[in-house]
Amino acid sequence: MGPTLQSFAARVYIRGIAINLTDNLIQWIENPRSIAPKTAMPITGVSRAEARHVAAYLYTLR
Numbered sequence: 258m259g260p261t262l263q264s265f266a267a268r269v270y271i272r273g274i275a276i277n278l279t280d281n282l283i284q285w286i287e288n289p290r291s292i293a294p295k296t297a298m299p300i301t302g303v304s305r306a307e308a309r310h311v312a313a314y315l316y317t318l319r
């Protein structure tokens with residue numbers, strides 16, 4: 258469904274819009290539509306605390 262997240266830590270932008278910084282990534286994982294209203298990615302239902310853990314994992318993908 259979504260794009261590959263391989264080498265995510267090396268990317269400059271999230272979805273070509275938001276700079277790939279921790280706070281933006283957490284916000285994207287929690288509610289991508291708050292960054293890109295028309296994105297096909299749904300609001301995940303993942304909490305902020307969980308999103309922080311997921312972001313930490315994504316930043317291990319080099």
Ligand code: HEM
Binds near residue numbers: 262271296297303
């Ligand atoms: C916790 C679960 C998820 C995480 C961590 C996650 C993470 C991400 C990230 C980081 C991006 C940006 C990728 C980039 O910049 O190249 C992205 C994009 C995307 N995701 Fe997710 N995602 C999740 C769940 C989902 C689900 C459930 C769907 C759909 C059923 C989905 C569909 C998409 C799509 C379609 C995009 C492309 C956005 C666009 O071009 O508008 N994601 N996802």
